[in-house]
Amino acid sequence: MPKITIPLGPQHPALKEPENFMLVLEGERIDKASINLGYNHRGIEKACEERTYIQDIYLLERVCGICSHSHTSCFVGCVEEIAKVEIPERAQALRILMGELERAHSHLLWLGVAAHEIGFDTLFMYTWRDREHVLDCLELISGNRIHYAMNIIGGVRKDINAKQKNEILKRMDILEERTNYYVKLITQEPTILARTQNVGLLPTQEALKRNAVGPTLRASNVKSDVRKDDPYLMYDKLDFKVITADSCDVFGRVFVRVFELIESYKIIRQIINYLPTGAIAVKVPWKIPEGAAVGRYEAPRGEDIHYVKANDSIKPERVKVRAPTLANFASVRYMLEGGYLADVPIVIAAIDPCMSCTDRSLVLDGEKTSSYSWNDLRLMGIEFYKKKGIDFSKVKI
Amino acid sequence: MKIITKLITWSQMKSPWIIHFNSGACNGCDIEILDALTPKYDLERFGVLLKGTPRHADVLLVSGSVSRQIHKRLVRIYEQMPNPKFVVAIGACACSGGVFDGCYSTLGGVDKAIPVSAYIPGCPAKPEAIIDGMIKLLASLKE
Ligand code: SF4
Numbered sequence: 001m002p003k004i005t006i007p008l009g010p011q012h013p014a015l016k017e018p019e020n021f022m023l024v025l026e027g028e029r030i031d032k033a034s035i036n037l038g039y040n041h042r043g044i045e046k047a048c049e050e051r052t053y054i055q056d057i058y059l060l061e062r063v064c065g066i067c068s069h070s071h072t073s074c075f076v077g078c079v080e081e082i083a084k085v086e087i088p089e090r091a092q093a094l095r096i097l098m099g100e101l102e103r104a105h106s107h108l109l110w111l112g113v114a115a116h117e118i119g120f121d122t123l124f125m126y127t128w129r130d131r132e133h134v135l136d137c138l139e140l141i142s143g144n145r146i147h148y149a150m151n152i153i154g155g156v157r158k159d160i161n162a163k164q165k166n167e168i169l170k171r172m173d174i175l176e177e178r179t180n181y182y183v184k185l186i187t188q189e190p191t192i193l194a195r196t197q198n199v200g201l202l203p204t205q206e207a208l209k210r211n212a213v214g215p216t217l218r219a220s221n222v223k224s225d226v227r228k229d230d231p232y233l234m235y236d237k238l239d240f241k242v243i244t245a246d247s248c249d250v251f252g253r254v255f256v257r258v259f260e261l262i263e264s265y266k267i268i269r270q271i272i273n274y275l276p277t278g279a280i281a282v283k284v285p286w287k288i289p290e291g292a293a294v295g296r297y298e299a300p301r302g303e304d305i306h307y308v309k310a311n312d313s314i315k316p317e318r319v320k321v322r323a324p325t326l327a328n329f330a331s332v333r334y335m336l337e338g339g340y341l342a343d344v345p346i347v348i349a350a351i352d353p354c355m356s357c358t359d360r361s362l363v364l365d366g367e368k369t370s371s372y373s374w375n376d377l378r379l380m381g382i383e384f385y386k387k388k389g390i391d392f393s394k395v396k397i
Numbered sequence: 398m399k400i401i402t403k404l405i406t407w408s409q410m411k412s413p414w415i416i417h418f419n420s421g422a423c424n425g426c427d428i429e430i431l432d433a434l435t436p437k438y439d440l441e442r443f444g445v446l447l448k449g450t451p452r453h454a455d456v457l458l459v460s461g462s463v464s465r466q467i468h469k470r471l472v473r474i475y476e477q478m479p480n481p482k483f484v485v486a487i488g489a490c491a492c493s494g495g496v497f498d499g500c501y502s503t504l505g506g507v508d509k510a511i512p513v514s515a516y517i518p519g520c521p522a523k524p525e526a527i528i529d530g531m532i533k534l535l536a537s538l539k540e
Contacts, residue, residue, distance in 0.1 A: 010470050013449025016427060017419050018467055039467045040421050043500040062496050065425025065521060109428065112435075128435035135432075146425040146521045356423045390465050395501055 001027055010039050014117060014345035017355040021348070025341060033336040035329060040359040048319040053079055053153060053288060056316065061147050063321060064357040066109065069095075069102045070299035071306070071321065071357075072151040077232065078308040079153050079316075082291040085284050089276035091155035092233040097271045098141070098150050100264045104175065105134040106300035107257045107264075110352045111182065114254060117345040118195040123185065130178045133171045140164050155281025165272050172265050179261045186254050196251035200335040200347035203248050210330040214302020215260065216351045219245045219252035226298040240267050250350045257352075286314045299324055301352050323357030405481065409455050410538050412444035413531075416454035416478075420471050420510075421503060422461025425521035426488035430458055433524035440528055443535070451477040456534070462490040462503040463510050475511045484513045485530060489520040496520070 004025050010018035018039035024032040044063055048056045060075050061068040073095055080087060108131040115123035135145045141160055142148035150156050160168075186192055202212065207220035217224050225242045227235040243259040245252030288310040297304045302324030309318040328351040335347050361381065363372065372380075382392045419427050433440045434447055448454045451474045463471055475484065486507040489495035494505030507513050514537075517530035 010467065011418060011451070011474055017424070018421075018470070039470075040419075040461075040464060041466065041502050042421055042462065042464055042497045043502040044497075047497070047500050059496055062423045062425070062520075065423045065428060068423075068425070125436055128432065129437060132432075132437045145523065146429065354424065356421075385466075388466065389469075392465070392501075395465075 003031060008344065009036075015348070016113065017353070019353070019355050021336075021344070023336070023341070023344065028340050028342075030336050030339055030341060030344070033333050035333060037329075037355070038359055040355045041361065042359075045319055045321065045360060048316060050315070052286070052314045053316060054286075056319065057151060057153070058147075058149060060319075060321070061149060064323070064354055065146050066106050066354060067102060067299045067301065067304070067357070068147050069098045069150065070297050070304050071323075072149075073099060073233075074295040074297040074299075074304050074306040075308065075319070076151045076153050077297065078293040078295040078306050079288055079310070080284070081293040081295070082308065082310045083153070083284055083288050085154055085282060087155050087282060088279045089234065090159075090278045091280050093271050093275055094156045094158075094160070094280065095151065096233050096235065096238070097160075097268060098138070098148060098156075100267045100271070101134055101138055101141075103300045104261055104264045104268075105131055105138070106352075107261050108134065110257060110300075110349075111254070114346060114349050115192075117349045118192070120191060123182075126178075127182070130175060133175055137168050137171050140167060152281060154284040155279070157281075159280050160275075165275075169269065169272055172268055176262065176265050179258065179265070182258055183262075186251075186258055192254070193251065195343075195346060196254055197247070197249060199250045199343050200339065200350055201249050202331050202335050206334055207248075207331060210334060211327050212302075212331045212351075213324045213327045214299070215253055215256045216302065216328050216331060218243060219256045220248045221246040221252075226296045226303050230296055232295075232297065238267055238270055250346055253350045287312060288314075288316070301325055301354060301357075302327060304357075321357075321360055323354065323360070325351065325354045325358040326360070326362075328353070329358070406538055409481070410535050412446065413455045413483075413535065414446050414448045414453055415456045415458055416448050416451050416474075417458045417460070418471065418474055420459050420461040420467050420491070420507065421464035421497075422488065422490055426460035426490070429521045429524055430460065430487060430527060433527045438524040438528060440531065443528075443532065445531060451475075452479065454478055455482060456531075457482065457484045458487055459484060459491050459507045459511075459513075460487045462494045462497040462500075462505055463507055464502050465504065466502075468504060468510055471507075471510050483515070483534060484511055485515045485517060485534060486513045487517045487527060487530075488522050489518055492516045492518050 009020040020036035022034045060071045063071045108127045112124040112127035240263045245255045290312045292309040295306045305322040307320040311317040385392045491507045497503045515534045
């Protein structure tokens, strides 16, 4: 049978974001898949170097609209480590509260999108309706639905009061009831089972070899969660479980995320009920002393890594972001190859891809040990884009 | 006005079909657009229907400061839409570049690439604002 190649994206009804997959098909089966990224590359890392630490918080928040709090928490965590400040316990708790609300909103959003990809639009509408409860909580605390801007260097920006606490607890009860319904749905509904079981298989060994992270890795039966393995903030004092699944398929990924929702509600309740007293922020000087730090954070999609290098000024010298989706893309290729064309949307959606997080520039060079200067990188960028028909040489930087 | 244009305007006003395109956004605006279409806000009660292909759409909702790599695609999608067509820029990024204004890989603003009929500001634009903008666009068709 002759092989045909079909492109998927950058604009495609099944993809919510611009990315491109080239699929080589043999009949209905996928023989080879290659991934083309970079449509969302904006140049945030470079922009960070030109702005102050305070401005960078708001810029890095806009790396991704879904896990915005994760990126800022990771970044301010690094800066606080370099500046050697300990943030108050209440600020730590509030950061966790926002982080878990964010996880709940992200997982509900994902469940809806995944349902949409398999043509189950009723579930899509259900979850997005329920997700509004989480967004209301976030708006109640911070004043905004998407970019909460809660983190500042040295703590958080806003405190919560008793009325807000009650409201959040009330919403958690509603959400818990709804999530229990989803648990029943995903484990019993025949259409969901038929579309997700034994689809997009990623055995444990492959997942480890390809450095998968987050729910994708946990669904391949690896107990890995930064919140437990390398606790930050005050996660070591909280009681929650790391959810894993041993089916290694799309069903496992749905299972892990839905049960993580319940764990998130549990954490939110603990935080609200045992909120430490005290200040919500400490003062940190604008100038950050020389040093470098790496931060790890369990974002809704997996481990998020930030690297910050400071040089005793008000602007960072270098900021590097490694978002979880980038780590998961190596597995997508494996999951797609050998599968059916009809399963492509759900297999891609199963890692919960976030392109705006992922599209950073990256040089993979196994041989070279010395570092690249900005000029070298710029020349490489111009060469790279020339092949795509875009002229970067006239762009002023 | 010719009878056929009148008919087209009438049907577009009653039920505009939209397509959403992310031209380098942070996702914040995209999820708010989808939010506007889901039960709490329900843009569909105004006849607005989300479509998968530009060839079926009357209104293009663009979010994001246009990145250089996506520029050509955005223009192509715009060209594929049948006339008469409208573009709505959603969010601060799409209106003017927003926080990413001045980044080396962005053009800054959708109007640098294609003509825009309506701007909805906000970072992200709230679903209420998106609904308001859509209604205002539809009202302006009447004139
Ligand atoms: S306007 Fe704000 S929320 Fe919308 S895409 Fe731009 S940065 Fe994201």
